[in-house]
Amino acid sequence: xxxxxxxxxxxxxxxxxxxxxxxxxxxxxxxxxxxxxxxxxxxxxxxxxxxxxxxxxxxxxxxxxxxxxxxxxxxxxxxxxxxxxxxxxxxxxxxxxxxxxxxxxxxxxxxxxxxxxxxxxxxxxxxxxxxxxxxxxxxxxxxxxxxxxxxxxxxxxxxxxxxxxxxxxxxxxxxxxxxxxxxxxxxxxxxxxxxxxxxxxxxxxxxxxxxxxxxxxxxxxxxxxxxxxxxxxxxxxxxxxxxxxxxxxxxxxxxxxx
Numbered sequence: 001x002x003x004x005x006x007x008x009x010x011x012x013x014x015x016x017x018x019x020x021x022x023x024x025x026x027x028x029x030x031x032x033x034x035x036x037x038x039x040x041x042x043x044x045x046x047x048x049x050x051x052x053x054x055x056x057x058x059x060x061x062x063x064x065x066x067x068x069x070x071x072x073x074x075x076x077x078x079x080x081x082x083x084x085x086x087x088x089x090x091x092x093x094x095x096x097x098x099x100x101x102x103x104x105x106x107x108x109x110x111x112x113x114x115x116x117x118x119x120x121x122x123x124x125x126x127x128x129x130x131x132x133x134x135x136x137x138x139x140x141x142x143x144x145x146x147x148x149x150x151x152x153x154x155x156x157x158x159x160x161x162x163x164x165x166x167x168x169x170x171x172x173x174x175x176x177x178x179x180x181x182x183x184x185x186x187x188x189x190x191x192x193x194x195x196x197x198x199x200x201x202x203x204x205x206x207x208x209x210x211x212x213x214x215x216x217x218x219x220x221x222x223x224x225x226x227x228x229x230x231x232x233x234x235x236x237x238x239x240x241x242x243x244x245x246x247x248x249x250x251x252x253x254x255x256x257x258x
Contacts, residue, residue, distance in 0.1 A: 016053045
């Protein structure tokens with residue numbers, strides 16, 4: 001597939017989406033969001049894609065926010081429809097694991113894109129933040145909700161109200177990212193993490209993600225019920241039989257996703 005604003009490649013189980021607007025620091029306009037949505041829809045049923053990675057072209061920016069020229073013209077009705085918030089919710093609920101490879105500035109909508117991914121790995125020179133209040137608006141693509149859930153209310157309030165950025169090391173300290181790697185080793189770190197996921201039972205990966213995500217949005221009792229039901233499904237799977245047998249036979253399992 002060829003697009004105007006992104007690159008989409010499949011490499012050894014990884015579907016890599018690269019935001020390709022370096023002239024504007026990979027700012028996110030609606031056309032870019034539409035292209036990413038199209039790719040994710042196609043990859044949903046593609047067996048060659050088991051993990052999806054988002055990154056930005058060049059070495060300066062992952063995605064430096066929304067396209068301000070478009071943002072200036074948006075109305076009350078655009079905000080209520082909020083295509084970007086809707087897309088990030090789809091991404092958060094995507095059945096396959098997602099990784100944000102943050103290779104530079106991840107600001108505003110770019111930070112919110114990373115927040116919607118399952119795992120965030122940052123380059124040492126990355127900076128993240130939600131500076132929307134500088135424009136007289138708030139983070140409107142999930143930032144007010146997901147940031148607080150990841151780093152806690154106090155730090156989220158401070159970052160959003162002051163518009164301050166955090167560097168890669170602080171992002172790791174507060175739990176905003178899980179790993180930090182030198183720029184030339186960022187994709188290798190992403191590959192290592194993805195390979196660890198690819199070695200697991202596909203059904204277990206899918207249901208683990210579902211149980212965690214749904215559990216975070218409900219009470220503990222309901223979350224435990226969801227976990228129990230997910231485990232019950234897995235206990236009937238061929239992958240469970242293969243995984244336990246391979247362990248007892250001291251060999252690598254050959255999961256089929258069944």
